[in-house]
Ligand SMILES: Nc1ncnc2c1ncn2[C@@H]1O[C@H](COP(=O)(O)OP(=O)(O)OP(=O)(O)O)[C@@H](O)[C@H]1O
Ligand SMILES: O=P(O)(O)O[C@H]1[C@H](OP(=O)(O)O)[C@@H](OP(=O)(O)O)[C@@H](O)[C@@H](O)[C@@H]1OP(=O)(O)O
């Protein structure tokens with residue numbers, strides 16, 4: 001809109017701050033979208049980095065006025081118009097490195113189309129080529145792990161201080177361990193926020209499963225317990241969870257594990273998606289309460305499936321308000337802000353439950369890096385606004401030349 005002159009000079013000036021510049025344009029500027037259907041051999045020989053980079057840079061230069069009115073006028077036919085702009089608009093290039101599963105769920109057509117209309121271009125990072133040959137990127141979005149990848153990202157950040165890496169690999173790493181992931185929540189004191197946020201009591205078992213019954217008793221953990229793999233590395237195995245009704249059966253499981261007290265919560269879980277400063281909450285069904293009577297009668301460990309997946313949405317269900325009422329907004333705002341700072345992350349989600357029988361005692365049971373945003377309502381708007389805001393604030397922070 002801005003580029004095509006659909007925002008009038010008057011509108012801009014009404015907002016104040018606007019600088020008036022003269023720009024000569026031959027025709028409205030628009031991102032030229034070229035779809036291609038080529039064999040991989042043709043793609044490789046034709047769509048070389050030099051072509052992609054030139055196409056991208058040329059667009060950005062025109063938008064930024066780096067191609068001067070003189071140059072345009074020399075070409076003849078140019079019409080001179082007055083355009084008021086607040087600051088130069090630039091194509092925001094977002095390089096992404098995601099698994100194919102993540103790419104499918106996140107980079108949906110509705111996101112790509114909206115992004116393109118807002119001047120954001122998503123570019124797949126080719127892991128087989130040096131990253132520096134593929135940029136320049138304004139933002140790098142990634143959810144890959146491994147030492148080699150971390151080194152690639154860190155090296156790129158050092159050489160391209162202007163690039164915004166979402167997020168730093170060492171900060172993401174902190175969430176790959178179920179013990180360290182909750183540590184920052186345990187350290188928080190959120191008084192005056194209309195509620196209390198706790199983490200379930202838990203212990204880590206690194207080896208020797210035969211010692212578990214003794215260790216559980218020593219630590220004073222109350223049954224039932226949820227047994228979770230210590231490391232969350234994106235594999236299906238790292239999401240294999242068990243419910244233990246007695247401590248002896250836990251010896252059957254394979255360490256390293258986290259044993260976490262099960263908190264009755266009325267079978268509803270709140271998934272709090274954080275995208276920079278934006279927060280969205282959805283409700284999902286979860287494990288039902290376990291009564292004292294059931295605990296007394298049952299023994300053993302039971303594997304349970306991914307109970308709170310997207311298919312278990314409880315958003316459009318008529319829930320008992322004592323269970324379904326969303327956590328208070330001030331509490332969520334403060335929790336998200338604190339975790340953003342303490343974790344040094346901008347893209348994550350918090351799994352939270354309300355202790356059954358209370359109105360305002362909440363437990364954080366899990367924090368995930370770059371969760372399934374594709375299932376967050378209106379994620380395409382939230383995400384594109386976030387990306388533009390990031391680049392804009394970086395631009396503002398730059399000292400004036
Ligand atoms: N301490 C707990 N008390 C009660 N229920 C729990 C507890 N921990 C986990 N659960 C139940 O198990 C489900 C999965 O737990 P958690 O989120 O820790 O596992 P996950 O494998 O990391 O799952 P995901 O990545 O899908 O969020 C939760 O949605 C909740 O239903
Ligand atoms: O698969 P989806 O897109 O739904 O996203 C899930 C994501 O898988 P992916 O990153 O491989 O895609 C999971 O990540 P890993 O722990 O396995 O790394 C975890 O964050 C889940 O909580 C996400 O589901 P959500 O809870 O947000 O619905």
Ligand SMILES: [Mg+2]
Nearest residue numbers: 351366367368
């Ligand atoms: Mg999780």
